[in-house]
Amino acid sequence: MPGHEEVIGTVAGPGEDPNEFIFVTPADQPIKTGEFITYDVTVDGESRSVFARVTNRELIRGLPEGFLADPEVGPETVAATLGVPTDDTELYRMTATVIGFYNTNMETFANPRQLPDPGTPLSIAPDGQLETVLPNLGCDTVETEVTQLDGVAHIGWLLNRPERATNIHIPIEEFASTHLAILAATGSGKSYTASVLIEEMMRPTSRASLLVFDPHGEYDTLAEMQGHESFREEDGYEPDVVYYDPERLQVRISELEIGDVMAILDNPSNRMQDRLSTAWRSMQNQESETWGIDDLMTEMRSEFGGNDASVGALEWRLRRSIQRNDLFDPEENVPLDEIIDPGQCTVLQMDTLDRRDQQLITTVLLRRLYRERLNDVRGRESEVEHPVFALFEEGHRFAPTSGDAPSLGIMRTITSEGRKFGFGLGIISQRPSKIDQDVLSQCGTQISMKIRNPNDQDAIKKSVEAAGEDVLRELPGLTPGQAIVSGDAMNTPALIQVRPRRTEHGAGSLDVIDKWREAYDARQREPTRSESADFGEGDSTGVQSLD
C-alpha cells in the first residue's frame, strides 16, 4: 500500500494511450523500465491497490514550466511530495501503463478504467504481493505464500529487483496443458530454461510424465536429478531419467500414413502416388498390423499386375527408403510404456538420425500418444492413462512454416486440441519466424529471450499477443538467462532472470581456445614419427627401414 511504502514519484497526468499515465521521480530513485509500481484508488467505495508497469523513462533537468499535464499541480507540489528542493533538481519523466488491481474473486487483474489523479503518490509494488499476483496462480488473497502451493515451477525472479527478492513461480498445469514456447537466439539460454522447467516438473510435488525430443543430445545432464536430494521424497519418490538412444527408436511400418510415405519417397509421379495409396489403404484395412514392404508389393502386384512400370519404380524406392532404413520395421515399435510414465523424463536422443527420420519418428510417436490420450479421456482402453508433456528442441524442424514436414499436421492437431486430452507441447526454437504460425500462436505461455533478428522479433510480436509492444522492446537487449514470461501462466508479462539449474548444464558451447591449446600441448608431447622409429616404436617409413 502506498501509505506504507516509500513514495517514489507523483502522477503528473494522463499519457498518450488510454491506459497510460505520466509521473515524475527524482534521479536518486532507481526506477527502471519494466518496474512494477502501485497506487491507491477507490473503486466502488473500496480502496484498491492498483499495479502499473513502467514503460518509459526520460531524464528531464529541472522542472520546466507547463511540464505537468495538470496545471493545478505545480512543480512545488511535486517536489514537496517527493521531499526534494525545487532548485536544480534532476527529475525523470516516466510513463506507466495501468495493469489493474488484483481481483481476488476473479483471481486476476481487473482494470479500474480510470487513471490515477494528478498528484497521486506512487510506490514500488511490494515483492510479496508481486509474487502472488504476477503469475496466474489463482490466489484468492494477495497475501498467499506461493511457495506453499503445489504444482508451481520456480522459474526465477524479477530482473529489476535484487537477486531472489521477487521470485516468480508459474503454474505447471497452465503451461503444460495450453502449450509452451521458448524462443531465443542461439546461446541465449533456451535449453537452460527448458531444463529449469523440467527440473521443476520432476520435483516430488509434480512428478510429471515428460518426453524430450532432443535432436542434438543437449539434455545429458538431467540424469543428475536421480539421487539428487531436491528431487527425492520420503515416500520413496525419485525421478526416473531414461535416455532412449537412436538405435532403439523404431517405427512399425503399418503406423505410417500415406502422407508420411509420400514424404519419404522422392517425388513420386501421380501414377505412383495413385498405385501406392490404393495398396497402402488395403494393407491398413487388414487385421494384421505387422506387415512389411514385401507384403505391400504382393498387394500392389495383385492389384495392378506384375509388369506395371509404376509398381516396379515404386518397389525400388520403397526398398531403398523404407526397407533398408533401420528406423522402419514390420513389427517393432517404440513401446509407449517404456517412454511414458509418471515421474519419468525420457530423452529421445535423435542426434544420429537425419532430419527426415527425426520428423518421421516424431510424427508416429505423437500420433500414437494422441490416440492413447484420446482413448483414455473417452473412457476407452488406453496405454497412456495420465497427461503427457512433450518438449521439442529445434521446434521449427518439426512444425516448420515451409516444406513438407510430415510432423506438422499432428503438431497442429495437438496444439489446437491437446488441452482437452491432457497432451501439452513445448516448442523450443531459435527461429520463431520459421515455426508454423498456427502452432506458435497456440502456445499459450511464452518465454522469450534475447532475439535480434527482425523477422524473428516480428514473429514473436505476432504470436505473443500477451506480451505487448513495450515489453517486447526489451528483447534485443537481454543477456543469456534473462527472459520475458507472458501468456496463460502469467496475469501480466514480466521480465525475469531465470534461476540457476539444480543439475549441471550440459549444452554449453565448446571452449574453442582451450580445446586448441590442449590439443596443441598433447601434440607437442607425442613423439614425432621419426623419434618413434628411432626408439623402435610404431610405423617407420620405408626409407628408415632401409637404413
Ligand SMILES: Nc1ncnc2c1ncn2[C@@H]1O[C@H](COP(=O)(O)OP(=O)(O)OP(=O)(O)O)[C@@H](O)[C@H]1O
Ligand atoms: N539462467 C541462467 N543462469 C546462468 N547461466 C545461464 C542461464 N541461461 C543461460 N546461461 C548460460 O548461457 C549458456 C547458453 O545457454 P543455452 O545452452 O541454454 O543456450 P541455447 O539458447 O539453448 O543455445 P543453442 O541454441 O546453441 O542450443 C549456458 O551454457 C549458460 O552458461
